Amino acid sequence: ENGLDGWLRYAPLPCSQQCKSKLPANIVALNATETSPVYVAGTELQQGLESIYGTKTGVSHDKCKSSSSSVVVGTLEQYRKTCGAVKDIPDLEEDGFWIDTRNNRIRILGSNEKSVLYGTFEYLSMLAQGNFSEVAYATNPVAPIRWVNQWDNMDGSIERGYGGPSIFFKNGAIVDDLTRVKQYARLLASVRVNAVVINNVNANATLLTPTNIKGLARVADVFRPYGIQVGVSLNFASPQTFGGLDTYDPLDASVINWWSNITDQIYDEVPDMAGYLIKASSEGQPGPETYNRTLADGANLFAHALEPHGGIVMFRAFVYNQLNESNWDADRANAAVNFFKELDGKFEENVVVQIKYGPIDFQVREPASPLFANLLNTSTAIELQVTQEYLGQQSHLLYLPPLWKGIFDFDLRVDEKPSLVRDVYSGKRFNRKLGGSTAVVNVGTNTTWLGSHLAMSNLYAYGRLAWDPTDDSEGMLQDWIRLTFGLDKTVLNAITKMSMESWPAYENYSGNLGIQTLTDILYTHFGPNPASQDNNGWGQWTRADHTSIGMDRTVSNGTGFSGQYPSEVASVYENIETTPDNLLLWFHHVDYTHRLHSGKTVIQHFYDAHYDGADTAQTFLTQWESLKSKIDKERYEHVLRRFEYQAGHSIVWRDAIVDFYHNLSGIADTSKRVDHHPWRIEAESMYLDGYETYTVSPFETASGAIAIV
Numbered sequence: 001e002n003g004l005d006g007w008l009r010y011a012p013l014p015c016s017q018q019c020k021s022k023l024p025a026n027i028v029a030l031n032a033t034e035t036s037p038v039y040v041a042g043t044e045l046q047q048g049l050e051s052i053y054g055t056k057t058g059v060s061h062d063k064c065k066s067s068s069s070s071v072v073v074g075t076l077e078q079y080r081k082t083c084g085a086v087k088d089i090p091d092l093e094e095d096g097f098w099i100d101t102r103n104n105r106i107r108i109l110g111s112n113e114k115s116v117l118y119g120t121f122e123y124l125s126m127l128a129q130g131n132f133s134e135v136a137y138a139t140n141p142v143a144p145i146r147w148v149n150q151w152d153n154m155d156g157s158i159e160r161g162y163g164g165p166s167i168f169f170k171n172g173a174i175v176d177d178l179t180r181v182k183q184y185a186r187l188l189a190s191v192r193v194n195a196v197v198i199n200n201v202n203a204n205a206t207l208l209t210p211t212n213i214k215g216l217a218r219v220a221d222v223f224r225p226y227g228i229q230v231g232v233s234l235n236f237a238s239p240q241t242f243g244g245l246d247t248y249d250p251l252d253a254s255v256i257n258w259w260s261n262i263t264d265q266i267y268d269e270v271p272d273m274a275g276y277l278i279k280a281s282s283e284g285q286p287g288p289e290t291y292n293r294t295l296a297d298g299a300n301l302f303a304h305a306l307e308p309h310g311g312i313v314m315f316r317a318f319v320y321n322q323l324n325e326s327n328w329d330a331d332r333a334n335a336a337v338n339f340f341k342e343l344d345g346k347f348e349e350n351v352v353v354q355i356k357y358g359p360i361d362f363q364v365r366e367p368a369s370p371l372f373a374n375l376l377n378t379s380t381a382i383e384l385q386v387t388q389e390y391l392g393q394q395s396h397l398l399y400l401p402p403l404w405k406g407i408f409d410f411d412l413r414v415d416e417k418p419s420l421v422r423d424v425y426s427g428k429r430f431n432r433k434l435g436g437s438t439a440v441v442n443v444g445t446n447t448t449w450l451g452s453h454l455a456m457s458n459l460y461a462y463g464r465l466a467w468d469p470t471d472d473s474e475g476m477l478q479d480w481i482r483l484t485f486g487l488d489k490t491v492l493n494a495i496t497k498m499s500m501e502s503w504p505a506y507e508n509y510s511g512n513l514g515i516q517t518l519t520d521i522l523y524t525h526f527g528p529n530p531a532s533q534d535n536n537g538w539g540q541w542t543r544a545d546h547t548s549i550g551m552d553r554t555v556s557n558g559t560g561f562s563g564q565y566p567s568e569v570a571s572v573y574e575n576i577e578t579t580p581d582n583l584l585l586w587f588h589h590v591d592y593t594h595r596l597h598s599g600k601t602v603i604q605h606f607y608d609a610h611y612d613g614a615d616t617a618q619t620f621l622t623q624w625e626s627l628k629s630k631i632d633k634e635r636y637e638h639v640l641r642r643f644e645y646q647a648g649h650s651i652v653w654r655d656a657i658v659d660f661y662h663n664l665s666g667i668a669d670t671s672k673r674v675d676h677h678p679w680r681i682e683a684e685s686m687y688l689d690g691y692e693t694y695t696v697s698p699f700e701t702a703s704g705a706i707a708i709v
């Protein structure tokens with residue numbers, strides 16, 4: 001078991017006579033074209049039934065055997081044509097499906113071809129969990145956009161990818177062998193993702209060469225049978241740097257022409273391309289401001305080129321300019337609303353503003369982005385990150401749905417009315433047709449896809465939440481565990497416990513009370529480096545000195561960020577008494593001796609939480625070890641290595657942060673941890689044969705600032 005099939009392993013299950021009698025004897029897939037999602041649904045069913053229950057089931061395409069003991073899959077239209085009237089089915093929305101498993105007469109009917117595949121995977125998921133219950137229901141997605149973003153570079157590397165090189169690119173071109181792309185398509189379709197942007201937001205214009213556009217068409221051909229469209233990231237300056245024009249001004253006629261030509265060329269090869277993803281005017285990327293044009297001018301440029309083809313522009317709100325030293329001191333959290341609020345209503349209908357969940361950047365704890373409350377006449381999508389960039393990079397376990405759902409369920413109280421973030425980005429709150437979710441995923445060629453078997457729960461749950469953001473974190477997790485590791489209760493309970501404890505543990509040892517992940521901010525985004533969080537273009541937010549810590553983002557004394565929320569929310573964050581402890585240092589600058597609602601001082605909470613978090617991480621290792629006899633060797637060993645690493649690294653985190661703030665504040669830890677690590681033998685005090693000591697930087701990442709090399 002190398003992880004390649006993810007949650008679609010279809011592992012064998014025992015099947016009694018009674019169970020056998022519940023399995024369909026025939027499969028009817030109402031489309032005979034091999035590249036159609038309905039045909040693929042038939043094949044998946046056939047393979048799934050054989051793999052799980054050892055039964056060989058024939059597939060037919062033309063006649064409707066709606067007698068008992070058959071499973072019929074098709075669109076409503078196909079069903080009506082071949083099988084007759086469809087009765088008692090609620091109206092289906094775009095991408096919605098109906099599944100009916102009653103009386104051994106299984107029907108999976110979709111509003112379109114891809115939704116038939118979604119319903120089929122739903123049925124297979126039941127079978128693979130040994131669930132034969134009789135169900136009959138319709139389900140519809142909350143929003144039309146359910147995308148993933150890959151940050152793959154043309155040379156085959158992946159920005160913030162922790163699962164090996166790209167499955168799409170190598171040496172500046174699309175790879176020849178697209179087997180892994182097909183396997184990825186299957187995983188994504190099974191969780192109802194409907195589009196994938198295959199290249200990095202920090203985009204390279206050479207994707208637009210005729211050869212690469214042909215390559216893109218090959219990729220699209222692989223995704224199409226799974227109901228998944230492809231999209232691409234573009235570099236704003238391409239007309240100049242790649243096209244040879246002397247400008248990339250979005251209002252210049254030659255530039256407009258250039259983009260519409262390129263767009264036509266892409267659509268000639270990929271007639272159903274999803275659209276473009278644009279990162280402009282951010283972190284050194286070119287954008288419309290070079291020509292004093294607005295971000296809306298920039299987005300609309302692409303919107304106009306795409307409109308005749310039905311494509312959409314995902315225009316990122318991750319725009320800030322603090323990399324310019326004169327702006328270091330500004331609050332980066334303010335940037336998105338500052339740039340976009342005044343542009344509300346100025347975007348074309350096929351533009352969607354793609355907003356990271358928090359105002360900074362995928363941190364372990366952020367308040368919901370206030371931009372969701374400031375765009376009332378613009379379609380939006382939320383941007384999540386499955387790849388654990390700041391969050392342990394798949395070397396630490398971190399099950400993300402509880403973090404995401406905290407954002408989805410946050411009520412922004414626009415106009416003093418319920419305004420949950422999930423109702424904003426789905427389009428429901430402000431009556432927008434477009435909207436939805438995206439996630440940066442960054443799978444690679446590693447057979448574990450993401451670099452760690454357990455990290456796949458995040459990809460699985462992401463798809464489910466993009467469909468229904470009210471889905472339950474623990475319920476989704478348990479489906480994933482059963483599909484990935486089988487039905488054993490001990491396994492189920494242990495992985496559930498570890499996963500549900502993983503976010504609080506990581507937050508505790510990497511940065512709590514809203515101070516953010518105290519990781520190296522300058523590039524690696526891994527490992528502790530609290531000093532790097534201030535005085536540079538990326539970070540300026542702990543504002544820690546000898547007596548106090550936290551970033552004052554109030555309107556009254558600080559950067560004014562809290563005023564970007566509607567008044568009811570703003571007043572909660574403006575006031576130190578009503579700000580929840582877990583966001584205290586995000587919004588306020590306080591003495592280390594400030595008392596939290598819990599009664600503890602800030603500094604003592606820091607010390608204790610870092611110990612608590614690291615203690616929890618130690619238990620992951622022992623809990624995993626208790627599963628040794630229940631999990632196949634290959635995956636057991638792989639995950640074991642990860643937990644051993646995390647157990648050690650969480651202690652590095654703990655000691656580094658505790659030492660750093662102890663050193664800075666001079667305030668003792670009163671939790672009576674006199675000797676913090678009685679069992680530890682410092683490497684530098686051993687007899688060194690072939691090793692030398694060196695002084696580490698930052699000092700706090702090794703005890704006594706000394707390590708060996």
Ligand code: BDP
Nearest residue numbers: 159160201202279318361389
């Ligand atoms: C940051 C990443 C950087 C990305 C950027 C983005 O560190 O690699 O390019 O976000 O989202 O989190 O554009």
